Amino acid sequence: MASPTSRRVIAALAAGLLLSGPLAACSSGSDGSSGSTGSGTSDGGSGGEVTLTVWARDGDNSMEDQLDAFEKAHPGIKVELSLVSNDQYLTKFANSIRAGSVPDLINFDIINAPLLATQGQLMDITEQSRALANFDQLAPAGIEVGTIDDAIYSLPVALTGSQMFWNKALFEAAGLDPETPPTTLAEVKEFAEKIQATGDDVTGFSTIGGTGQAFTGFPSGWADGATLFTEPGPDQVATFADPAMVAMVAWYQDMWSSGLMQVTDEPNQDPGNVGSQNALAGKVGIMFTGANVFAGAEDQFGSAPGIPGHDGTLASFLGGNQAAIPLGSKHPEEAWTLLEWLVSDEEAARINGEAGWIAPDLALAQELAQDEWASNRVGSLAVGELPVSIAYFATINDPNGPWAQNSQAAIFQGADPETSMTQAQEQANQLIRDAYSQLG
């Protein structure tokens, strides 16, 4: 009979064997990329074949198809795609730089372009970019945001803009012409009042979340000539208290207190996206949002190539993705081949269009636009703008940051818009100074 000691040893060994299985599986599972989806395109580099590693944002629904098409067109190059969650993108990239193993191409949120370029982590692609045949047709704001001190570090690859939409049936029910949208913010309010009067569960206007924030709020200010920041650089200051921006905030305050907006437009009140469901169900008259909300239901809604300000001009918030080659990439030439293909090739542009993005080459995108809906989407990019600052995240995107907190206090709690925006501006300036002092 085994002694108690040897029984314990046997038990320990058994436990060790049982544990080693899952532990081994844990450690061999990831090679540093989180949320990696099998792109099905890599079978390892072999003899003369180059394998590029590419990172893209989670939810980027065109990259896989584009990379498949690219591989077919370039037999010597294979591409391995990793999808990274948007929140973790910069952190992951920073870690890869510290580990000395950066991907060959990064495809990231356009708003991070200034920060990445300023930090000196991207390859200077000025010469190659300017030599592109279609350079002048690329979205101007996309080029601008990727340029620091006249050097280009990233190019736009897939774009989207914010627009005004309206429900045609509700327009008719309110006695309005569905082909004649409002052209100024005052008209938006007027039309919204008429639409809301038609029924109990109908709302006149909605931004489907993010009220008065970057995507749908800034364009009205830009349309009236406002800016948000001065030129990027250590002397940059915020100009949130620009009268046209204050007027935009005041307009939203008025719309909210007049009861013309959905309850779900209030911050943190719509975890289930009820706001967009209501819009699709025909319960909202006029909406400022992105075209992808209406995918598949385009015939019920009218669209404008932008969002109006107070005097009839349209503007749009340029969103989407930029791509760049990190310094330290092992295959910079092939990476440039890929980047060039992404911004110039017709097949890449077509795939973008099908996935709801807009190709960066606006002339090409306009050519491929099949109908007024697609054409308006492209048109919104021509008036598309983007605030450029390395402290963008902290000043604007952060839900506890100066823009969000102060604009929401004005819009939803009745604070004075001018005082709020002036306060926001001061807080933002401090954050910009902090960000530049980080660079050393």
Add this chain to the structure above:
Amino acid sequence: MAITVPSRVGPPGGATARARRGARRRSSVLGYAMVAPALLLSVVFFVVPMVLLAVMSFYNWPLLGVARPIGIDNYTRAFQDETFFRALGFSALFTVVLVPLSMAVSYAAAVMVRGTGAFVSFVRTAFFMPVVIGFTAAAYMASVMLMSGTGIINVLLRALGLTDGQTAWFTDADRAFWAIVVLTIWKSMGVAMILLMAGMQAVPGEVTDAAKIDGAGWWRREGSIVFPLIRRQFALCLVLALSGTLLVFDQFFVLTKGGPSGATTTAVMYTYSQSFVRYNLGYGAALSLIVTAIILVIALVQLRVLRADRAEEAR
């Protein structure tokens, strides 16, 4: 004649003492071997990062770019940071409000479920089940249930005639605070309930029976007999509750994002925002260490008090 009973099975006769030492050594080697993997995990995933964090706190450490040593600048900045103190104050307020309520609810629940029977079993399971879902999942559930107009809680309140059903719970700091207090109690009272219940079940029945015979009422029995005997479990629950609640993050991050206007920002949320939104990793590290130190002090004080109680009991 003295009978020697060997403490271990082993070779008989004069070799017993040597065998005993050998067996003890084998046993301690075996012990270390079994603890080694957990120890390794602990060192790699806890000790090493803590040391790195401490080092980082003396640097200006941007996300991208070169880290520069700046001595204790991060700490002096923290001690002048009003927003940090406001966040600490809010965490403290939340803790001071939540812990007594939560302990009272857990105690009452333990009283309810310390008996036997199928129904009691069912209730015990029902009270404990929320513990197993994460706080983030619970917070998302709460945000759907508390949605104005359509959330089930609002619908119930409207049906009861208490509100108009349109209450927006998370746009007002006070309403959000109390909603999250209730959510947290619902979610976490199960653990303390089970621990207290186990302690209560260990109270000898004869003692309470004797007290009953002597004419002591329920409250008297509970306060003078049961509670003193479960003081150790109670103290443990208190230590866990205090340190856990001071570190509250998930619920506020999901439901209010620290708003409106930073009114519900907790200490950990502020640290998170400094590190991963503003990318001041060095400053965030310093803030983390300050929060850790505060919790350490509180835990040590609590353990001191516990030891003093045990010394009293021993006397």
